[in-house]
Amino acid sequence: MMVLVTYDVNTQDAEGRRRLRQVAKACVNVGQRVQNSVFECKLDPLQFAQLKKHIDGIIDSNKDSVRYYRLGNNWTNRVEHVGVKETYNPEGTLII
Known part of the structure; x- marks a missing residue:
């Protein structure tokens, strides 16, 4: 299933900035960043x-x-996607 993950982490202190990096890393490991704090993740339950x-x-x-x-x-x-960032196909071929 496709899951959209969005987050808003308070970054007013160093601990908040650390949490932000950790949440982003957790999402990068399982999905594709489509906007700053928005990830599309194709996951099983x-x-x-x-x-x-x-x-x-x-x-x-x-x-x-x-x-x-x-x-x-x-x-x-x-x-639906409109705008400058190219969309991607998470079920397509991954080229590294």
């Missing part, structure tokens, strides 16, 4: 549960927020 648990262990729920949008398996009909 177990991977999704693991990601949520990992991020829950990083954030300070009194200062930060994370939102998960489950777009499901039919996500291609739910995502």
Whole structure:
């Protein structure tokens, strides 16, 4: 299933900036950054549960927020892109 992960981490202190880097790294490991704090992640249910648990262990729920949008398996009909950044196909060939 495709999951959109968005987050807003309070970066007013060094600890917040550390949390921001850790959340971003957790998302980079499983998805594609599509905007600064927005990731598209193609995950199975177990991977999704693991990601949520990992991020829950990083954030300070009194200062930060994370939102998960489950777009499901039919996500291609739910995502539209307009603008300068090229879109990508997470099911396509990955060239490194």
